[in-house]
Amino acid sequence: MGSFDTLVVGAGFAGSVLAERLANVLGQRVLVVDKRAHIGGNAYDCCDAAGVLIHPYGPHLFHTNSDNIFEYLSKFTQWRAYEHRVLASVDGQLLPMPINLDTINKLYGWSLTSSEAEKFFASVAEHKAEIKTSEDVVVSKMGRELYNKFYRGYTRKQWGLEPSQLDASVAARVPARTNRDSRYFTDKHQAMPLHGYTRMFEKMLAHPNIEVMLNTDYRSVMHAVAHKHMVYTGPVDAFFDHRHGKLPYRSLQFRHETLQQAQYLPAATVNYPNDHAYTRVTEFKHITGQEHACTSIVYEYPSASGEPYYPVPQPESAALYRKYEAEVEQLQGVTFVGRLASYRYYNMDQVVAQALTAFKTIAAAQSFSFHP
Numbered sequence: 001m002g003s004f005d006t007l008v009v010g011a012g013f014a015g016s017v018l019a020e021r022l023a024n025v026l027g028q029r030v031l032v033v034d035k036r037a038h039i040g041g042n043a044y045d046c047c048d049a050a051g052v053l054i055h056p057y058g059p060h061l062f063h064t065n066s067d068n069i070f071e072y073l074s075k076f077t078q079w080r081a082y083e084h085r086v087l088a089s090v091d092g093q094l095l096p097m098p099i100n101l102d103t104i105n106k107l108y109g110w111s112l113t114s115s116e117a118e119k120f121f122a123s124v125a126e127h128k129a130e131i132k133t134s135e136d137v138v139v140s141k142m143g144r145e146l147y148n149k150f151y152r153g154y155t156r157k158q159w160g161l162e163p164s165q166l167d168a169s170v171a172a173r174v175p176a177r178t179n180r181d182s183r184y185f186t187d188k189h190q191a192m193p194l195h196g197y198t199r200m201f202e203k204m205l206a207h208p209n210i211e212v213m214l215n216t217d218y219r220s221v222m223h224a225v226a227h228k229h230m231v232y233t234g235p236v237d238a239f240f241d242h243r244h245g246k247l248p249y250r251s252l253q254f255r256h257e258t259l260q261q262a263q264y265l266p267a268a269t270v271n272y273p274n275d276h277a278y279t280r281v282t283e284f285k286h287i288t289g290q291e292h293a294c295t296s297i298v299y300e301y302p303s304a305s306g307e308p309y310y311p312v313p314q315p316e317s318a319a320l321y322r323k324y325e326a327e328v329e330q331l332q333g334v335t336f337v338g339r340l341a342s343y344r345y346y347n348m349d350q351v352v353a354q355a356l357t358a359f360k361t362i363a364a365a366q367s368f369s370f371h372p
């Protein structure tokens with residue numbers, strides 16, 4: 001099967017960034033294997049039967065505060081400026097999320113100013129001596145009523161746990177805005193790849209030194225393919241045959257629908273904190289800007305089983321991960337990168353940052369071995 005400098009397991013952001021850097025900068029020969037039938041990992045996009053561009057693994061919105069990451073990815077794509085907006089279905093109304101001045105005024109039929117809203121939040125916020133759980137984070141900012149209406153049900157569906165059982169990190173960035181900013185993210189760069197994520201990944205992997213094998217579990221080729229180094233972006237517990245036990249993940253089932261109408265939702269995403277088994281519905285055309293007579297939507301149903309998507313943010317799973325982390329630190333010749341290999345919920349830009357840092361470490365080690 002030939003010989004390669006590096007075997008990269010996984011063609012998502014982590015694997016593709018590393019393959020691209022290793023081939024382009026170090027001139028390495030790289031084999032990328034993915035057990036799925038496509039590149040791009042969870043960020044993969046494609047057209048449905050009607051020709052509407054969809055994200056099969058749920059909506060992926062690109063946002064970052066890092067100029068470096070944005071510039072790096074801009075080598076492989078042009079962008080479409082896009083700011084994500086979400087509405088929450090609460091008490092029979094569709095209200096801006098995260099909670100802002102308009103949310104409060106529409107919910108209660110008020111017309112507060114920003115400074116009055118500040119006083120309102122201060123009056124309902126519960127004082128917590130210590131912020132330990134994600135419930136603490138929210139009630140200490142906006143009080144129990146807004147927590148119950150907007151967050152509690154959503155979190156229970158999403159995680160199958162009470163917010164009081166989840167680490168504070170889950171809700172750490174939940175804002176209570178007193179202005180009318182209705183953007184979901186506030187990052188400096190917010191944009192979508194103009195021709196989609198998959199096209200961007202194709203460009204990253206287009207180097208003649210990179211070979212891609214799809215529908216292939218790395219275990220079925222790793223002994224047949226000579227390689228000096230491995231980059232592993234799959235689940236860390238699977239790499240070690242679950243020897244310390246299975247790391248818990250929360251999964252999602254996606255129900256995609258194509259509708260014979262041009263538009264369905266008033267915003268890209270509508271959250272359902274209190275009704276239905278699904279958490280949210282997203283209409284892709286808002287995000288991609290595509291013009292088409294049909295539209296495509298996706299419902300997200302959280303589930304305990306299925307593809308590993310979200311590491312469960314509880315102290316027990318963090319303790320179990322630390323056992324695998326100790327194994328990783330002992331191991332020579334394998335670099336673990338990405339959200340599954342790190343057992344951490346990373347956004348796409350964070351995975352790119354982690355991969356670029358891992359590349360620097362590999363490059364430094366290579367130049368050290370060339371010039372001892």
Ligand SMILES: Cc1cc2nc3c(=O)[nH]c(=O)nc-3n(C[C@H](O)[C@H](O)[C@H](O)COP(=O)(O)OP(=O)(O)OC[C@H]3O[C@@H](n4cnc5c(N)ncnc54)[C@H](O)[C@@H]3O)c2cc1C
Pocket residue numbers: 009010011012013014015033034035036040041042043057058059060061062063216217218219233234235252309310337338339340346347348349351
């Ligand atoms: C529903 C959902 C929505 C999200 N929305 C956003 C968003 O809006 N914005 C954002 O920034 N981030 C979002 N993310 C996070 C984003 O998906 C990740 O940050 C990013 O895709 C992680 O890239 P990765 O390469 O680490 O992992 P992945 O994309 O999961 O890639 C890992 C690859 O490894 C392959 N693999 C695993 N095991 C093996 C094996 N044994 N052999 C061969 N191949 C293997 C897998 O098939 C997979 O393709 C979202 C995640 C989810 C689940």
